[in-house]
Amino acid sequence: MDDNIAKIIFQPSGRRGEVPKDISIIEASRLLGADIEALCGEKKVCGKCKVRIEEGFFEKYGIDSKLSHVSGWQEEEEKFINTQDREAGYRLGCVAKVLGDLLVFVPEESRAGKQVVSKAARDILIEHNPAVKLFYVEVSKPTIEEPTGDFERICAALEKEHGLKDLKIDISTLRRLPTVLRQGGWKVTLSVWLDQEVIRVRPGKIEASYGLAVDIGTTTVAAYFCNLATMEVLDTVSMMNPQCKYGEDVMSRITYHMMNEGGLKKMSDDIVEALNTLIDQALSATYPPKKKVKKQKGEQGPDEWIEVPEEGKTYLRLTREDIEDITIGCNTAMHHILLQLDPEHVGMAPFPPVIHHSLDIKARDLGININPSSYVFVLPNEAGFVGADNVGVLIAEEPYNKDEIQLIIDIGTNGELVLGNKKKLISSSCATGPALEGAQLTYGMRAAPGAMERIRIDPETHDVDYKVIGRDAWRQFSEPKEMKAKGICGSGILDLLAELYKAGIVNKSGAFNKDGQKSNRFRKNPDNRQYEFVLAWAEETSIGKDIVVTQKDVRQIQLAKGALYAGCKLMVQRMGIEKVDKVKIAGAFGTHVDREKALIMGLFPDCDLEKIVSVGNAAGDGCRAALLNRDKRAEANWVSRNVEYIELTVEPNFQQEFMGAMHLPHMTDAFPHLKGLVPEEILNQK
């Protein structure tokens, strides 16, 4: 190992690589494209480049000394970093130098380019029947003749006017009741959970209440912030799952728990903190943004910053208490880690979860900061790793109400598959790994500004055209230096493999087709002597070097797509059918997927192009359905116990199918629908 080289991972971007020692962390971030804010140009005077050193050394699960792999504390840092933050490992990126391997966390405020939210809410049909409903009542004041207690007074009115019987009340809400009743002049609005329990009381007549539908993925966490009364989605917020630092896939998180005393609690605390951050993020958008405006003479205010509300916009100014319901969907491992249920057994055959059934847990018992009496509804698990998130997909897509046989593929760090119709549904999961989401590739990155999200390769010239996030014009319509490409994200990766194959740059087996190259983009890397294909030249990038795809990168993508294809095929065999009627692609990047490219690369068995549809973040949609319609909760429990789970890895021919599926689009299976999409000579390669 080279003594002058250090390995660095930047979180949450996931950017990683080797850098020479003795450069500053900010320089390292530039080399790896992690983009730390540096307003002053490293003059050590703006304090914008604060980062937190997470680990000074890392081998998977082996964690050693902290902070020793960075240079010592400097006087300049004291101005921007207080003692508490210093103890937590904060440093200025322009001051601290890399002395060894590092895991560096770049806080939101220090990030130059924010991650692009790709989990926008789809329009799906949801019947309005939320678990939390508002009821307005007016009651009379207690008198000597009628001195009944506050709660019984309310109950009598709720029964008489709204037919609610045998209500309970949470202790936290009961504590507010006497004051609010009197504040409201004996007119109050009550939030009632499932017609069973009073969970909030507010003075006067109020018609709005809010909730959050959360989809906790292995890599990202997304939340829909909804108005429970109107069903409107006010905002969609998302962030990295902070557990990524413990391992990128579910198995490595489970292993982290097994190898580390207190590891489960640590991971759980991290995701809870993330949920609270998302909540605050959603709420902050209901306040006017703070603008830096010079205070006018005579104006009130503590400093030069004055709140300037946007013209013509009314802000809701909501607080944590205004969130009265939360639904959560996630795979079984994320589910167990969130709830601090031992995930060990879910990671070993026969993979039994601790619980299948949905759970209603007081938000306070999980440390989630919303209305203190409110519940969190956690969707039920199916089996194995096919968890509550897949149940979310099911109740959003309702294949159990259809005649046609649907194959629903939820692509995330873990791939989940459902096949069937109203007669029968089967499910399974496959470890696609994070490759399809942009991790593990040399220039892979999350969907953020500068990420190549669409790629086209000219079959004649092998020239590359592409589009980056944050810029509308494609490469061919731009000046090279305007592109500022930084890496490739999920949707770009799917394009990439299909285009490489279609253009004959790689062959059926995924190997570079050394004889068929048509440009200088294909080359042998002078440093590591490996073949690679240049996607963007250094001048087009913001990282100052060529963005390439290597043979290893192609193999990573093949492994992921092979696992998915093999899973689909085994399920089709299990169902005893010839072909599927419809393929639905769900998942974080489902909306961006080019169905033609997906078919070309062989993500799933052959299918009529017209029958391939993208359903976006269907898991999140299911959580939203459960938030806005209580009946969907019962439906979720029903379906979770009525989908037959198939453990693919124990199927006798899994390994064989997996090998065949690594090929493009498949070693032996026919793809009649690719006719016309891919040149005959390429399709007919051996």
Next chain:
Amino acid sequence: MDDNIAKIIFQPSGRRGEVPKDISIIEASRLLGADIEALCGEKKVCGKCKVRIEEGFFEKYGIDSKLSHVSGWQEEEEKFINTQDREAGYRLGCVAKVLGDLLVFVPEESRAGKQVVSKAARDILIEHNPAVKLFYVEVSKPTIEEPTGDFERICAALEKEHGLKDLKIDISTLRRLPTVLRQGGWKVTLSVWLDQEVIRVRPGKIEASYGLAVDIGTTTVAAYFCNLATMEVLDTVSMMNPQCKYGEDVMSRITYHMMNEGGLKKMSDDIVEALNTLIDQALSATYPPKKKVKKQKGEQGPDEWIEVPEEGKTYLRLTREDIEDITIGCNTAMHHILLQLDPEHVGMAPFPPVIHHSLDIKARDLGININPSSYVFVLPNEAGFVGADNVGVLIAEEPYNKDEIQLIIDIGTNGELVLGNKKKLISSSCATGPALEGAQLTYGMRAAPGAMERIRIDPETHDVDYKVIGRDAWRQFSEPKEMKAKGICGSGILDLLAELYKAGIVNKSGAFNKDGQKSNRFRKNPDNRQYEFVLAWAEETSIGKDIVVTQKDVRQIQLAKGALYAGCKLMVQRMGIEKVDKVKIAGAFGTHVDREKALIMGLFPDCDLEKIVSVGNAAGDGCRAALLNRDKRAEANWVSRNVEYIELTVEPNFQQEFMGAMHLPHMTDAFPHLKGLVPEEILNQK
């Protein structure tokens, strides 16, 4: 005000009075009979006399500078009091001198004489049907063919073998489930609450579970520690209500809340801490006592103290988790303060409580340290101050199942009355104050060793015979110095007024009968020029001075008994009846009450002596019934809303009845059943 005199209150004994300044706290405690442990005889070497200075100055609710009314810190104290305790106000009683008014708390370990537990459990008939029941199941291991989750596996067995359906499980228990299931080899015992929720899981087959029935009084807190399976009462534990420092009666506690920001939380925290102390106290009795035994050569152990188990006794060695259910009864004010519900309105006409209905609250939400998934059942309130404790009395005595008309008097700091039979029940409360419990009198004290609990006065000689707690022989069979009397407790106070009256020492109006005195026990106090009657001469006491009853003391007792009598009478009038069929006396000292004396002093209207019964701590018995029989909980809710509450203080003739009832036994009412018990000439006094 005399500059050389300071006022001191010792807690929790409640002993109070004036002492000369510049004496040590331990000397002051001796003067007031508060009994601080002083093994070394004030040589400042044993450290046993640690006390905590609560307030250096006190006027009701006005709290000023702390610690300034004691002399400065001395070097000798450092050996026994660490910095943390020093900051909390701890001092050695033999070192710290009284410089001004003080409120001093004497910790349990520094107390020379422990309070006598008088709230022993009575034998009452309770049907066995506890809210928490144990279920043993054996399930099969998950396999690839049957990989169902842990909880569903348990549920299937519980439904098949025990008929339990739709069970929920608390998150805290769910977290233990996978480990315990495997520990127990798939054989476990589950604790199920009300056939609805799994609240504990233990490996193997277990047949015992435990619970606590708690009666929170204004002055004392008592708990029955029960085996839920056998209904056996393992132990009865009790202590002072630590809220006494905020005021002795319910109104002063409510006032404390209104006058002090955060006062409610403070009082609630104090009672919760007391409950946790009682729990630990109950548990500690399930371990062998630690005896100071010299370690033998070669024996293991960290120091000279070795655990020596008692011969032939098996210890249960229970932990907090072994307590799986708690029921709590208390008056409305104590109820609201415990639960942090604003008690302000319950203290003002028309006295509406925040809630009547019973509550099931997770123990963890109240900070009560038992099995983390368990509930606390708080009995329902009736109305006004007649709270859950009175509901306890009702479900223990069940007057609603009887034909005869019962008058049930629950005597505590607050008196609660119930009258009626199966046709109708009415209730009310009256502020008896703490006089009948031994507070507020010159030599009043709690029921503790040295307290005069029975008193007889010879009508001929006016000589006094008495018995003290902790000594079987009466005064007349003892040497004077053996008596070591210290004061008068509740039951002695009832005896006292009846005996003073019967012997003609006080007349019908309660005034000393100056012309009829027959001994030198009646005298004018040379210091304050007030008349007093000597009950015990200095040589018979442990406090070195005569124990007397003053005219003011007699008035205090009259006020209390007058309030009770007036309440009873107004209720009888309200019911439109002539007389009651039965009188039941309940309450902390109910077991010690001499019914003849109670009738003579006029605690309640005339009644056949045979029909007066003591029912002991019926409120506590009711809590126990609710603990051991779930049906009693529904019964409690039913009765709480079916007793008609009467607010006595707003009855037009309350004041007049109160005045008449101050007399002995009453100004005008006839007491035919006193014939033969009290001399005719005394009964016929005008």
